[in-house]
Each structure stands twice: as structure tokens, then as C-alpha cells.
Amino acid sequence: MSVVIKGMERKVTKIGNSLGVTMTEALKQLGINNGDTVKIDVRDDEIVIKKSQYVALPEGISSDFLNTLNEVIHEYDETLKGLKDR
Structure with missing residues (x-):
């Protein structure tokens, strides 16, 4: 408590x-x-x-990479969810 x-x-x-x-x-x-x-x-x-919910990026991973990854995940969200269920 x-x-x-x-x-x-x-x-x-x-x-x-x-x-x-x-x-x-x-x-x-x-x-x-x-x-x-x-x-x-x-x-x-x-x-x-x-x-703060800030998470330090691992060495070699740039914020540009994470931004691109986020865009791809957003764009292909339904496809990725379908692959998960296979």
C-alpha cells in the first residue's frame, strides 16, 4: 500500500x-x-x-533508424499483426 x-x-x-x-x-x-x-x-x-521514460539508444543505433522503423511499423501494422498470428 x-x-x-x-x-x-x-x-x-x-x-x-x-x-x-x-x-x-x-x-x-x-x-x-x-x-x-x-x-x-x-x-x-x-x-x-x-x-522520465527516456531510454538510451544502444551504441550504433541512431534516432533516424528508430524513426524509420516506427514509420514502417505504422505503415505495415496490419500486415505485421497478420504475420504474428501465423
């Missing part, structure tokens, strides 16, 4: 030349650990922090 954290208050502190807020327990609840990459969205009066 996960713990729900509501109404957490923290002071903004100076960290080097930046401002920061500590929230270790809230980040742990999201499965975010030291060194992880997060996605931050600012909307209206809220800051939303999510664990």
Missing part, C-alpha cells in the same frame, strides 16, 4: 546558484532516485514532476 503525501510544506533553499526544494519521501514514492532523469511541466500555478 502506498503512502499518500498531501500538503507537504518545504522551504525554498539556495543550492549553488539555484533554488531548490527537498522532497525525498515524495520522490521515493514515485520511484525516483539519485541520478534519475525527471520531466518537469509547469502549468498555471503547478509544477508537475514525473520520472
